[in-house]
Amino acid sequence: MKPCVLDDWIARECGGPESLPLPVRVRAAQMRLLRRTLAHAAAHSRYYQKTLAGRDLRIDSLEELARLPFTTVDDLRRWQDFLCISQGDVRRVVTLQTSGSTGQPKRLAFSEHDLQRTIAFFAVGMTQLVGPGQSLLVLLPGADRPDGVTDLLRQALSPADVRVEGGNPAATPASLRADFERVQPDTVIGGPEQLEALLRAAADDSVLHAAACRLRGALSSGGVFRPELQERIAATFSCLTLDHYGLTESGFGGGVQCPAREGRHLRELDCLVEIVDPVTGDPLPEGRVGELVLTTLQREAMPLIRYRTGDAASLLPGPCACGSPLHRLGPVPGRYVREGDDVVLRAVPKGAGL
Structure with a gap:
């Protein structure tokens, strides 16, 4: 089996002596980027100027990072306090409606540099599913907004002679047939809802079924991709099916499966991930399920430090x-949801704002 396509990209970017194991080189690069992120945020973000004031930011390990305070969804509603650029x-700017204590939306801002980092990730990760001279159909809700996921994928893949087209995320039988006739995709990207709708529609439409059976691959993003659904799509259309985890806070891209499908390989030099106890906030070891905490690396406009996503993962x-x-x-x-004094896990999809 071929190694993960992200490893070579990460190895090139992290530098360091090639004689050292890749995890050692990656961790050293992460700590360099983390210290730079902390200095950038403490100098330019009104929010982090307050929360990081008086703290030692010369961090060399995740254990030391755990001493810093969390950032929460409620904090992001004062998004302009997070800005580190004009x-x-x-x-x-992406606006996301949430169901938190105030009901006010949270906003995430991105610079040109921030979007280029995501484009670079897409350009590498998507080579597993689509290649030169082929076409990609994107069915994600909201993906066709300016500088949205469809546009970022187009910028990432056009240099490799891949055609990227947006489709109707409603994914009705009629819209799916129209999109497949128009794009003739080799690969499709959608949320679990769109991919399941494709599976149902193809079962009743022989023309759509034949078109879907020409797929090289299918990528799920923006929700919980149940293993049984992933297997059914792979078996029905005889294509490679992969799952992607990302959220707006991570810059849309987060982690993607390789063909081995043993977890999602992370953007190690852009997303530093911790898993913590959802009640106490204490770090948990590998293999333990807890709340995913995200620190963004190389983010220019609006870095996030120890952001509690609410997502359950390991x-x-x-x-x-x-x-x-x-x-x-x-x-x-x-997702972990706080109900009074209790924290409960709700097995519901988490949609990403696109």
């Missing part, structure tokens, strides 16, 4: 069957 240098121990020795994100079964 509003004139912001390329895109970091898988041991190397992947593809041979990659780097971290992998395990299944994301749902």
Whole structure:
């Protein structure tokens, strides 16, 4: 089995002596980027100027990072306090409705540099599913907004002679047939809802079924991709099916499966992941399910430090069957929700704002 395509990309970017194991080189690069992120945020973000004031930011390990305070969804509602660049240098602002204590939306800002980091991730990760001269159909809700996921994928893949087209995320039988006739895709990206709708529609439409059976691959993003659904799509259409974990806070891209499908390989130099106890906030070891906490690396406009995503997940121990020795994100079964004094896990999909 071929090694994960992300490993070579990460190895090139992290530098360091090639004689050292890749995980050692990656961790050293992460700590360098983390210290730079902390200095950037403490100098330019009104929010982090307050929360990081008086703290030692010369961090060399995850254990030391755990001493810093969390950032929460409620904090993001004061999004302008997080900005580290002028509003004139912001390329895109994404507004997400949430169900938190105030009901006010949270906003995430991205610079041109931030979006280019995501484009680089897409360009590498998507080579597993689509290649030169082929076409990609994107069915994700909201993906066709300016600088949205469809546009970022187009910028990532057009240089490799891949045609990227948006489709109707409603994914009705009629819209799916129309989109497949128009695009004739080799690969399709959608949320679990769109991919399941394709499976149902193809069962009743022989023309759509024949078109879907020409798929090279299918990628699920923006929700919980149940293993049984993933297997049914792979078996029905005889294509490679992979799962992607990402959220707006991570810059859309987060982690993607390789063909071994033993967890999602992470953007190690852009997303630093911790797993913590959802009640106490204490760090948990590899293999234990807890709340995913995200620190963004190389983020220019609006870095996030120890952001509590609410998502339940684990970091898988041991190397992947593809041979990659780097971290992998395990299944994301749902979200932790606070109900009074209790924290409960709700097995519901988490949609990403696109």
